[in-house]
Amino acid sequence: MAAPGPSAPVGPDYKVENPQATVSTSVKYDNVHVLPQTPQLIALLTMIRDKSTTRGDFIFYSNRIIRLLVEEGLNHLPCVEHSVITPTGASYAGVKFEGKICGVSIMRAGEAMEQGLRDCCRSVRIGKILIQRDEETCKPKLFYDKLPEDIADRYVLLLDPMFATGGSAMMAVEVLIGRGVPEDRILFLNLIASPEGIAAFAEKYNKVRVVTAFIDKGLDAKSYIIPGLGDFGDRFYCI
Ligand code: URA
Secondary structure (H helix, E strand, C coil): CCCCCCEEECCCCCCCCCCEEECCCCCCCCCEEECCCCHHHHHHHHHHHCCCCCHHHHHHHHHHHHHHHHHHHHCCCCEEEEEEECCCCCEEEEEEECCEEEEEEEECHHHHHHHHHHHHCCCCCEEEEEEEECCCCCCEEEEEEECCCCHHHEEEEEECCEECCCHHHHHHHHHHHHCCCCHHHEEEEEEEECHHHHHHHHHHCCCCEEEEEEECCEECCCCCEECCCCCHHHHHHHC
């Protein structure tokens, strides 16, 4: 298991004393973007990591982090110069997004991120991929996919909250590539990643952008992320 995440003061630079917290491990890969370790983000993550957090709070605070991830993910899409006239009659030189997008959630936990995407991108198309562990081979196996017909012409926001070994994400990327989506049009959004998953994925797919809120310490023998938050799908949908 990798070294524990570093402890760092969390808060604005101008404050003399900020509380210490474990912040994300940093990584060397250019295609991996970790959200800024702000007090808001660390507090939200602390809520969802806490085993005593109720399901209602888990959903509420997860949704806030998902919103941050989607907003950051959208920053990686192309935009072009766009000027507008304001009600004062003056012009403002801005930008607008260019290109079509869609979401693809890895079932079941990834579906929890769909609403956050819809909240930012009205009427966005969302495809689904179901990958589960094959009990005989212990390897991830594709069971189902339903993707927009024209997915090859779109930027794809791939959604899965927990990026553990990276096996499912890699299989999902293979499905997308098989449908004609270029690697550099795929953005993988997740809440918590493991250093092992990030390394395996980022080295294999160095053009796929990964946006994560936190890279944790490592994986346990059952491939759960440590310290992690347990089973995301169970906490969001069941417990
Ligand atoms: N999936 C989860 O829900 N949690 C983990 O820690 C790893 C995979």
